[in-house]
Amino acid sequence: MKRLFKIRKGLDINLKGVAEKSISKTLTSKEYAISPIDFHGFVPRILAKEGTHVDAGTPVFTDKATERINIVSPVSGTIKSIVRGERRKILHAIVEADDKSTIVDFGKIDLNNISRENLSDLLLKSGLFAFFRQRPYDVVANPDDEPKGIFVSTFSKMPLAADFTYVVEGQESTFKTGISALSKLASVYVGISPEQINTDIMPIHDAEVSVFNGPNPSGNVGVHINKISPINKGEVVWTIGAEEVIFIGRLIETGKVDLTRRIAIAGSGIQQPQYIETLIGAPLADLIEGNVNKTEKHQRIIDGNPLVGRKSSMNGYLGAHTTEVSVIPEGDDVDEVLGWIMPRFNDFSTNKSYFSWLSGKNKQYDLDCRIKGGERHMIMSSEYERVFPMDIYPSYLIKAIITGDIDRQEELGIYEVAPEDFAVAEFICSSKLELQKIVREGLDILRKENA
Secondary structure (H helix, E strand, O other): OOEEEEOOOOOOOOEOOOOOOOEEEEOOOOEEEEOHHHOOOOOEEEOOOOOOEEOEOOEEEEEOOOOOOEEEOOOOEEEEEEEEOHHHOEEEEEEEEOOOOOEOEOOOOOHHHOOHHHHHHHHHHHOHHHHOEEEOOOEEOOOOOOOOOEEEEOOOOOOOOOOHHHHOOOOHHHHHHHHHHHOOOOOEEEEEOHHHOOOOOOOOOOOEEEEEEOOOOOOOHHHHHHHHOOOOOOOOEEEOOHHHHHHHHHHHHHOEOOOEEEEEEEOOOEOOOEEEEEEOOOEHHHHHOOOEOOOHHHEEEEEEOOOOOEEEOOOOEOOOOOOEEEEEEOOOOOOOOOOOOOOOOOOOOOOOOOHHHHHOOOOOEOOOOOOOOOOOOOOOOOHHHHHOOOOOOHHHHHHHHHHOOHHHHHHOOHHHOOHHHHHHHHHHOOOOOOHHHHHHHHHHHHHHHHO
8 A cells, every 4th residue: 555645845846848758769879978977976996998898888987985886888889088177087988889789798687586695796797786876975875785775766846857657658567677676675665656656657566655746846755765764873775766777677687788768858948848768978969959949058958957957068968867958048148127127927936926926837937047146144034944845944954064063964864865855945045055065065074074
């Protein structure tokens, strides 16, 4: 029997350009990027140097701390270059794809006869373990830990987010195989939306399924953890994206690594918002070139959705955890005469400051990237609490992080949160604070202090 959680706090932001449920093409590119920066907490050591030939599934980087967690190539080809940033930080390894498409074969797996240790070793060798993230700290999980649970969310309420019900279409059994594999590692908790109850992803065996009904961020796995099994100091839980569970299911069923994703190309800056099948690390230019409205100069390309995605460009690459690519107006070419005093019918407001609220909740907005104001003093008006559904006081936690009060952060539940949990609060923040950045820095400092 499924448990139902009614989430009352939050905010849905209805943006124009939601991807239509059709696939325009299956994309193949000449080169792919393998980016260790997509795996927070992973300290890369290069295994495959420039000029080395790799198969799909061949480790390219390994984690210096554990020497066990690998990041593998999504395609077969030659390591063209290792791109570094400041202080020689490794940004990407560029793989020039070949026509052979050779894949490392790990052999088919019988889930009934594989131990937890052997399955964990397989995930480490195949590079799929790097997709697990742990809380506290929201970093790549430690394979030596025994988590009290693995949490998977099968939906997202973020604006322009990909619809997992469509993403998983035709792969439902593979997804369930992945869930069964996870159950070998720890108890599995799957959060679904009410709309998914009667779809083919159900029933899900080998997992505890809960239904979460409510506005954004009800699809965040952090909300699910908070409601089902809150984290206390000393406890560890793992999370993994539902799309990445499909990767594990493919590995179990075929013995091979297949990092193909169904990506939503969305946003008002896109001419034909649709889905594209491609591999992680594909160039964004291949995904959206020729499909962007107006000029690229005044459009922001986001690797992800507008609330938690990463600002990118036509020279960027698809992130390892990315489920959608968004293009929305930058807003740097907007001139408004007396804009602040004019009646607004097309701007979004959470407190009915604009007349657009008369159009109802289904009205779609074409918002740009302007924050319309500068950073100012933080006023304790409980505005974060209005949209933050977790049993945590977000305003007090943010203040504790800013002041560096670690004891206070622990009391207020920092171990349970990830930056994405503050995305909606950041959107409505009248102080214009970068809450996700503050939380990320707080988690990094706490992890360093507790090391």
